[in-house]
Amino acid sequence: MSARNRGQRRTMSSTEVELLYAKSKVYLHPTTSKKENIAGFLTLSRGLNSTNTDILLSFTPENSLSKEELRAYETVDTEDVDLDLETLKVGGKNNATSGSIGTPAKVPESRIVPKPSASVLSGYSFSVTLAFIYSIQVRNPSTGYWYGSLVINTKDGEKLPIVFFHDDESPSSRSNQKLSNKRFDPFDENGQLYWGGKDFMNVLGKFINVERSTVATSVYLINPESNDLRNFAPFKVKDDKPSGDIKEEQFKLPSINDVNKILNTAKWKVLETVATFSAKTKTQVLDLIADNAPLSLKQIMNKPEVQKIGDEFDSARVYLAKWAQQVKEEAEESRRKNLLHNDIYNKINKELGSNELLTDEEINQTSRRKAITPQEWESFFDYSGRLCFTVDEVKSRIFHGGLEDSVRKEAWLFLLGIYPWDSSAEERVALKKSYETAYGELKLRWMEDEEKRETEFWKDQKHRIEKDINRTDRHLPIFQNPRKKTSSTNSTNEDGAAPSRESSPETPDEEDLDDEFNISNIRNPHLYIMREILLTYNEYNVNLGYVQGMTDLLSPLYVTFQDESLSFWAFSKFMERMERNFVRDQSGMKRQMSTLNKLLQFMLPNLYKHLEKCDSNDLFFFFRMLLVMFKRELEWDQVLRLWEILWTDYYSSQFHLFFALAILSDNERIIMQNLRQFDEVLKYMNDLSMKLHLDPLLIRSELLFLKFKRMIDIIDRENSLKRINSDVYEGSSSDSSKNGIIEVSEELRELVRKDLIVQKEVPRPEGVGGG
């Protein structure tokens, strides 16, 4: 027990808290005007029976406190100056992170105050539990900012108002500064001056586990989960293994070693050192690749690694581009192998110049996390099977990590809107039943309507579906035909169909597919069910009907659910967001290409100009990517991962366009240095298929999105300032160009929408087929 007398003790009520710590003269700066600064207290407090993670971190404006409350706050502020904090730390150091029940029955009366308001009604107060804080960025006082400040990020990705420490006004900070000066030790062990924010962080560290980020050293993770630490790339303990040697053998380009050297030395400096250095790193990586390009073409073409790329003849520049891409790929692959995730991560950051516009914290958020395991997914729900997190929290988690395969069966139903997020397990059982019934009825509609099945339209559509089903994802074991005897070429198969033809010796595996031309004879039961689903959908969404590409969208759903009615409904839901891709006049695709075009001009203007010169600014190479949501560009597992991430609509329902942009951005230098023609660009982009790496692209997409959003914010802020100025000085002129207002097109603004953009097909005109 402390020797200090803290007066009377009593038991708190549930509306009261014990103030553990208070820092006075902490300000919010809601505008740039000093007059509008809000002075208040930054406090740590705890209520009855709370654990350390329940401790509240609050900001309370001075003017919201009564006289008595103000006195209590001020007392705690100054009392803390020489208070032995150890005595406050009930439960001892070991419990600092485990959060045992720590509040003693009776607490000093002088420290008891009403629970800080978290209400937004008063506008400027906030209060969150430590468990809800994700990280805190500490911004030391500097000549630029003068006041030090803390940027607090909560787990749902919100940023609380930034708190500024006006130490010159705060009695506790002033006396603490004096104290350390008296000791002739104004600097702490890190050589930093005492200031209020640091004081606060020190105290915070006594209650809860605070981990300093190894990359962005100004950022502290609050009580990070072990998962976070393990998987959160930037915070990973550094891996000092040299990375250049292994790959050099396979790949005889000495310069790549240099690239790694640069990256190795840059690795831990990049985020903290001057921008010019990092800018240099960025260009060096690609320049080294480019420097290797001006070998004579003949030499390059003879290289085995070039010949490996493809057997078909390409134009020289496509070769070069592919070669550069392979160099880049191998360098990155080797870094991936050596767990130097940070290199890639930093490289993307630097390339995009994210640091110029985004805070370290925002950048760190974009790291990829581990996929959600069944156990973790279970833990999201309470005993009745109801979600006990907010939808946004769950979506954030899925967005940043994805789902393990066994979780998809259930989680996708939520993501696609089959199950409401707030449903209970019982409700979902009932819902599933009614979905089954409804599907059964829909299916009967065409099965029992013989007349319909005789129409030209129906037959055409059925033919289309069967043809496409027969050639969708047949490499997957689930879609392979049951094997049959092949010894005799004269034998008829069990359906009594025509004798199967002799299969050529080169394609021994394809004999099963030999009756492919009899496409109505689908022997694989799964393909058969997919056919039923699509025939039903063709009737269900009668205006749209079946269109080529839909089998690509259905197959991952079917493989995941392996349930006819659930797959059907999941597909219909997926199609709600995809319908605009398939409408007859292609306006939905045109619209997205046009948006992408504007986005590209806005974000990567140099690349855009280059593509314009290549006659490729129609971005036709994105057509396949967008039409079937990158299904043809990524390996199977990565398609599933990407889709569940896109379905969260976490940042925007249009995030797929940022993913497309990321692919282009990732290849910007290679395209600009090597490609000059429409056909070259198309070939290069088409051939990226199955060579894309999802995680780095996702990081890049997220950073591009955040950067985009920030740019729009800045423009809007500038515009409103200009409008105000012009209102004041020039009267109300509506001519925006005169005032220097930068217009942001509606198409670009749509990119931050979280709700789906739905475009339905119009009724099919008389006499028009399903083509």
Next chain:
Amino acid sequence: MSGRKKTLLKVIILGDSGVGKTSLMQQFVNNKFSHQYKATIGADFLTKEITIDSNKQVTLQIWDTAGQERFQSLGVAFYRGADCCVLCYDVTNEKSLNNLTSWKDEFLVQSNVSNPQDFPFIIIGNKIDVDDSKKIPSLQKKLQNITNNQLGGLNYPVFETSAKDAINVESAFEVIAKMALQQEELNDANGNDVSDDYNDAINIHLESESSGCAC
């Protein structure tokens, strides 16, 4: 332009979905066949160098396209500068035969060629390896009817092929190459050298050291 110049001939393959456009291209360029070619989305091309008339070296750039009509409207950029158009049907699918005319018309509208009257088209009926019982009844008569009446009675070469068993594919493309070369020379003579850019694309300067983009 310097150095040896090779001729690039641009060929577009059109036809209903599933008639075997991708298979024909793959068989000709890579001598392989698979039942598992996915439905083509968007467009892609392969190139192959061949010698015609035993002395003329040309490069064929063969464009494979999506068969569903609605996808044509977006991807017309690659029609530009075409030297020959291959109209494909499936000998077991009468509808695909009947649609040849609309594919031709669509191409002429979109490509904006200077000589629609004598632009080289060629017709390929694919899948002749399939059992006779499944083929279109009285196919020859129907085909003649279409070429005479709907396709303007022009003498478009007709080939029956099997991409699967590599029947007639080589010879069809040989004719395609010759026709395309004629068209190309015609364009050159008319000073209407739309494909000059494309020649440049594959014009390999062995001496040249420059690879960076000038822009």
